Amino acid sequence: MYEGSCLCRSIRYEISQEPGEFGYCHCVSCRKASGSSHAANAPVQRENFHLRSGTETLKEFESSPGMFRAFCTNCGSPIYAFRSGHPELLGIRLGSLDTSFTKRAREHRYVAEKAPWEEIEDHLPQYPGPHTP
Template sequence: MACDAPLRGGCLCGAVRYELDGPPGPIVLCHCGQCRKAQGSAFAVVAPVPAAHFRLVAGAERLRSHESSPGKWRSFCGDCGSPIHSRRDAHPELLRLRIGSLDPPFDQRPSAHIHVASKAPWWQIDDTLPQHPGVEPGR
């Protein structure tokens, strides 16, 4: 699905900038241990986007990737460390965008919590969104 104008986003220091043609897919709050470590928080806020709809417009040379598990790559700004997206070798057509990297205005809401079986013990989920012990059904 395409928008009239692309969504824009980037890293904290502004070195990496991107545009996204069309809205992201369903936003989920991922509570897995890797996302907690990568974000430095209780969860990551992510959504799938077609790789063909994502384009770097600045800072491609500053984008770094880390293989956090076999075939899964997390991309971030090499200057400020801001996470941008992740991708899997098995699904090169899809990125999982870090929603916090989008510029305002953006008002799409999360649809579920995932990997709650491994959530941080110090975090309490107190909203009414569906909670899944692993990945969301259908993924």
């Protein structure tokens, strides 16, 4: 069981599965949504995501056609994202987890869109766009 929350703790959730393999996404949308150089998102099945509080402050926004991002309307913390073609699969924003998570990233995606001031200094594989194993 994993627990997570937003910065103001209005939104609290639990995940009843181990989050899947993840990578760092450097696309412009993820950079803007995270306010950072990239986002760390791990997949979980929607049925295993349990919102415990914050229904009234959780908002889903369609950031591009078919791509939805959920965040807290009080503090702005990103919580998850999903594609309309696969609404059963959520990309949990790992920065919102309160429970320790020790998996390591496996790749960098959308590096063609990375911030020009960011240098990727690890040895993970880098893909200019999406990568699906």
